[in-house]
Amino acid sequence: MAFVLENTVLAVLLLILTSSVKVSIGEVYKVGDSAGWTTIGNVDYKQWSAPKKFQIGDVIVFEYNPQFHNVMQVTHAEYRSCNASSPISTHTTGNDSITIDTRGHHYFICAVPGHCQAGQKVDINVLRTPSVAPSPSASSVPVPVPTVLAPSPNYAAPFSASNKPFEKFGWLWLVLQILFVVY
Ligand SMILES: *[C@@H]1O[C@H](CO)[C@@H](O)[C@H](O)[C@H]1NC(C)=O
Ligand SMILES: *[C@@H]1O[C@H](CO)[C@@H](O)[C@H](O)[C@H]1NC(C)=O
Ligand SMILES: [Cu+2]
Numbered sequence: 001m002a003f004v005l006e007n008t009v010l011a012v013l014l015l016i017l018t019s020s021v022k023v024s025i026g027e028v029y030k031v032g033d034s035a036g037w038t039t040i041g042n043v044d045y046k047q048w049s050a051p052k053k054f055q056i057g058d059v060i061v062f063e064y065n066p067q068f069h070n071v072m073q074v075t076h077a078e079y080r081s082c083n084a085s086s087p088i089s090t091h092t093t094g095n096d097s098i099t100i101d102t103r104g105h106h107y108f109i110c111a112v113p114g115h116c117q118a119g120q121k122v123d124i125n126v127l128r129t130p131s132v133a134p135s136p137s138a139s140s141v142p143v144p145v146p147t148v149l150a151p152s153p154n155y156a157a158p159f160s161a162s163n164k165p166f167e168k169f170g171w172l173w174l175v176l177q178i179l180f181v182v183y
Contacts, residue, residue, distance in 0.1 A: 026057035026099065031108075031122055037064035037071065039115050045122035054126045058100050062108070066094035069120070072111045073098075079121060084111035100126055 029052060030036070035043045054060075062071045072087035090111075091098065100106060103126045110120040 026059055027055065028059045028061060028097075029054070030061045030063060037062040037069055037110065037120065039069075039110075039118045039120050042119065045119065049122055049124060054100060054124055056101055056103065056126055058126075060098045060100060060106075060108075060124055062091065062096045062098070064094055064110075066092055069094075069110045069112055069115065071096050071098075071108055074107050074109055076105060076107055079107035079109060079123065082109060082116035082121065084109060084116070087111070100124060102126070103128065 032038065032043045032045065032048055035041055064071075071091040072084050073089045074084065074087050078084070078086070098106075098108075106124040106126070108122050108124070109116040
C-alpha cells in the first residue's frame with residue numbers, strides 16, 4: 001500500500017511539474033495565423049481566439065501592413081461599438097508583439113474607419129490557470145527561460161524567487177487534495 005502511495009505521489013508530482021513548466025513559458029500567438037491582422041478574407045477573429053487557452057506571459061503578435069491597418073487596445077464597450085476615440089494603447093508598426101500581463105479580457109480593434117465594423121477586432125481572454133496554487137501572483141509571472149521567448153528576466157527574477165515557497169506549498173496542497181480524493 002505504501003509503495004503504491006509513493007508511486008502515486010511521484011506520478012502526480014511529475015504531472016504537476018510538467019504542466020506548470022508548460023504554463024510558465026509564454027506562448028506566441030499570431031492573430032489570424034497565416035492571414036494576419038486584416039479585413040481581407042473575412043477572418044473570424046472570434047473563432048480564432050475562442051479555443052485558445054491564453055495565459056499571462058503569452059505574446060500576441062499582430063502582423064499587418066501599417067499603411068492600411070493599426071492596433072488599438074480598447075475597453076469592452078468601445079470594442080462592442082468599434083469606438084477608437086480613446087484607446088488604452090496604440091500600435092502601428094505592422095509587427096506588434098504585445099505581452100499579456102493581466103488576467104481577463106484584452107480587447108483590440110483596428111481603428112481605420114470601417115475595419116472594426118467589418119470584423120477586424122479580437123478579444124484575448126486570459127482565464128485563471130488551473131494547475132497553480134491560488135496565490136495572488138504565483139502563476140502570473142513567467143519563469144525566466146534561456147530562450148528568446150523569455151520576455152524580461154529583470155522583471156521576472158525577483159518575483160519567481162519570492163514565489164517559490166508559494167508554488168511548492170501549492171503543489172503539496174494539490175497532492176494532498178488528490179490523495180484525499182483517491183484514498
Ligand atoms: C467613444 O468613446 C468615448 C470614450 O469612451 C466616448 O466619450 C464617446 O462618446 C464614444 N463615442 C461614441 C460615438 O459612442
Ligand atoms: C515580426 O517580428 C518577429 C520578431 O519579433 C520576426 O521574427 C518576424 O519575422 C517579423 N515579421 C515580419 C513580417 O517582419
Ligand atoms: Cu484595419
